[in-house]
Amino acid sequence: MKILVLLASLLFCYTVNASNKPSLFKTDSYKQLIEEKKQPFLMVMWSLDCPPCIKELNSLGMLYKQYPDLNMVLVSTDSPERIDEINNLLNRFDLQNIDNWVFSTDSIQKLRYTIDPQWYGELPRSYFHDKQPTERSAVTGILDTQHIVSWLKKNTEVTPDRLTKY
Amino acid sequence: MKTLNLIVNFLLFITLPVAGFASHGDASAKGDALSKCTNINQIPSIDCASAPSSVFSTKGRLWTAWSYAGHVYVNYSDDKGKTFSKPVTLNLIPEKISARGENRPKIVLNNNGSIYVSWTTPLKKRFTGNVRFSYSNDLGRSFSTPVTVNDNLDITGHRFEALSVAKNGNIYLAWLDKRDRFKAKKEGKDYHGAALYYTWSDDGGKSFHANKKIIDHSCECCRVIIDIDNNDLPVILWRNIYGKNTRDHALVSFDSASKPRKPVRVSYDNWQVDACPHHGPDLSISKTGDYHMAWFNNADKSHGLFYMRMGKNNKRTTPFNFGNYKATASHPGVLSNNNQVWLTWKEYDGKEETVWSQYSANNGETFDKAKTVAKTTKGSDYPFLITDNKNIYIQWKTTQEGFRLIEIDKYSSQVMQ
Numbered sequence: 001m002k003i004l005v006l007l008a009s010l011l012f013c014y015t016v017n018a019s020n021k022p023s024l025f026k027t028d029s030y031k032q033l034i035e036e037k038k039q040p041f042l043m044v045m046w047s048l049d050c051p052p053c054i055k056e057l058n059s060l061g062m063l064y065k066q067y068p069d070l071n072m073v074l075v076s077t078d079s080p081e082r083i084d085e086i087n088n089l090l091n092r093f094d095l096q097n098i099d100n101w102v103f104s105t106d107s108i109q110k111l112r113y114t115i116d117p118q119w120y121g122e123l124p125r126s127y128f129h130d131k132q133p134t135e136r137s138a139v140t141g142i143l144d145t146q147h148i149v150s151w152l153k154k155n156t157e158v159t160p161d162r163l164t165k166y
Numbered sequence: 167m168k169t170l171n172l173i174v175n176f177l178l179f180i181t182l183p184v185a186g187f188a189s190h191g192d193a194s195a196k197g198d199a200l201s202k203c204t205n206i207n208q209i210p211s212i213d214c215a216s217a218p219s220s221v222f223s224t225k226g227r228l229w230t231a232w233s234y235a236g237h238v239y240v241n242y243s244d245d246k247g248k249t250f251s252k253p254v255t256l257n258l259i260p261e262k263i264s265a266r267g268e269n270r271p272k273i274v275l276n277n278n279g280s281i282y283v284s285w286t287t288p289l290k291k292r293f294t295g296n297v298r299f300s301y302s303n304d305l306g307r308s309f310s311t312p313v314t315v316n317d318n319l320d321i322t323g324h325r326f327e328a329l330s331v332a333k334n335g336n337i338y339l340a341w342l343d344k345r346d347r348f349k350a351k352k353e354g355k356d357y358h359g360a361a362l363y364y365t366w367s368d369d370g371g372k373s374f375h376a377n378k379k380i381i382d383h384s385c386e387c388c389r390v391i392i393d394i395d396n397n398d399l400p401v402i403l404w405r406n407i408y409g410k411n412t413r414d415h416a417l418v419s420f421d422s423a424s425k426p427r428k429p430v431r432v433s434y435d436n437w438q439v440d441a442c443p444h445h446g447p448d449l450s451i452s453k454t455g456d457y458h459m460a461w462f463n464n465a466d467k468s469h470g471l472f473y474m475r476m477g478k479n480n481k482r483t484t485p486f487n488f489g490n491y492k493a494t495a496s497h498p499g500v501l502s503n504n505n506q507v508w509l510t511w512k513e514y515d516g517k518e519e520t521v522w523s524q525y526s527a528n529n530g531e532t533f534d535k536a537k538t539v540a541k542t543t544k545g546s547d548y549p550f551l552i553t554d555n556k557n558i559y560i561q562w563k564t565t566q567e568g569f570r571l572i573e574i575d576k577y578s579s580q581v582m583q
């Protein structure tokens with residue numbers, strides 16, 4: 001019996017770590033991100049059902065190519081059963097290797113609340129977590145790439161070489 | 167025994183459709199309404215549906231339309247939603263069905279007993295879909311083979327349909343349509359948002375007239391609402407895009423079934439955002455002919471839920487801001503009857519989702535104090551106000567409790583015990 005459990009556990013580990021796939025965003029995930037993520041970071045909420053989000057992912061994908069050190073978290077607010085569609089889209093914009101998450105089956109309202117009680121679910125919705133852990137700003141709608149760049153300048157010690165990449 | 171449980175749990179986990187995650191979560195809480203839906207061979211229940219619709223017949227029978235696992239179902243309840251008849255399948259061939267939040271199967275009843283149902287079927291490409299329709303002329307025993315209502319079959323968006331039936335039997339459907347955007351893109355041109363299209367049937371749903379455009383540049387992901395006015399013609403309310411990105415609401419009434427008037431802008435919150443609010447308005451036309459509207463906007467200066475009445479000559483009242491903005495008051499519903507107006511909406515305080523109601527006895531001039539209708543903790547659908555022409559109810563489907571119809575006092579909106 002023990003062997004069977006061991007085999008089952010091994011198979012389980014293999015299944016969940018087989019590739020760099022989105023993690024499930026649960027009610028404690030945001031707290032965990034704030035505690036563990038190196039500040040500053042940009043967190044972008046998006047969904048398969050949101051046409052402007054696709055434009056957003058496209059421009060973030062291009063930005064990420066230019067600046068692979070961009071500390072970014074992408075959270076899909078779709079349900080977990082749409083994981084294949086989510087992965088396809090992330091692959092399409094070369095965003096599959098960043099810190100990706102997808103909302104778990106917890107109440108969507110509860111998940112949103114853990115991030116921001118004042119967020120009504122409009123998408124895309126982005127949170128700029130500044131150098132100072134207590135400071136963050138929220139933006140609804142497609143991000144202006146220039147806005148991200150200025151935020152980076154303000155919050156990271158970037159060298160002039162790096163900046164010219166923009 | 168523990169080992170056996172572990173293995174069983176593990177086997178259960180690998181059969182759930184969550185493969186591909188770096189970690190895993192609970193598929194659904196045990197004991198909640200959705201847990202009844204794990205056996206695919208069982209006849210599904212309305213509790214399995216995430217976004218049902220319901221309507222009362224003149225005889226007080228509650229008819230519902232909902233979807234589960236690729237099928238649209240209709241059934242009825244004679245005890246206000248406590249028990250239901252065996253569901254009838256509308257589409258024998260399974261298809262994808264939009265059934266979440268802003269988009270869901272809809273059901274309306276003709277005075278002669280006919281039942282009309284519509285839904286959106288998403289196509290292979292993202293943000294695409296077709297509007298589907300099916301009818302029953304034998305009191306719901308059988309339904310016609312579903313047809314696609316949009317007469318443009320480009321693989322583009324024809325979604326977020328609204329459905330209504332007039333007293334004369336005309337069936338009206340309006341939806342957000344991207345055929346013009348599709349064409350513009352092919353020609354290398356930009357096209358912002360979607361368009362609002364509509365059609366109607368004057369033969370009980372056997373055929374529909376050619377689709378007609380009402381306006382270009384509507385918002386893309388917010389529900390559209392139709393009600394029937396005192397001239398027995400449709401009135402449509404939707405979120406429109408004004409200028410570059412101002413997402414306010416517009417309304418169109420009709421001179422005849424084939425002649426829409428010029429749309430009028432009804433909200434001026436000036437919410438400028440290049441985003442999807444996923445938050446459509448509601449409309450109820452009273453017997454006095456007034457249009458009662460409720461909507462959500464999130465502009466810096468004008469945000470939250472709003473109620474407004476529009477009367478003759480498009481005269482609008484000052485919008486009344488309701489609900490607790492700090493508790494994410496959202497997804498408003500409105501229902502009117504002569505001078506009575508009821509509002510409903512949802513709030514969340516970090517622990518519980520609560521449905522609220524508020525009542526006006528003077529045609530929306532003033533409202534009484536907001537009251538709590540029901541609460542849940544594990545996720546819920548939007549609340550909807552419906553009536554059997556005697557009493558007022560709020561339909562609320564929650565993950566834990568399933569489908570519920572909660573009666574509220576028709577003179578105060580207090581929950582009836």
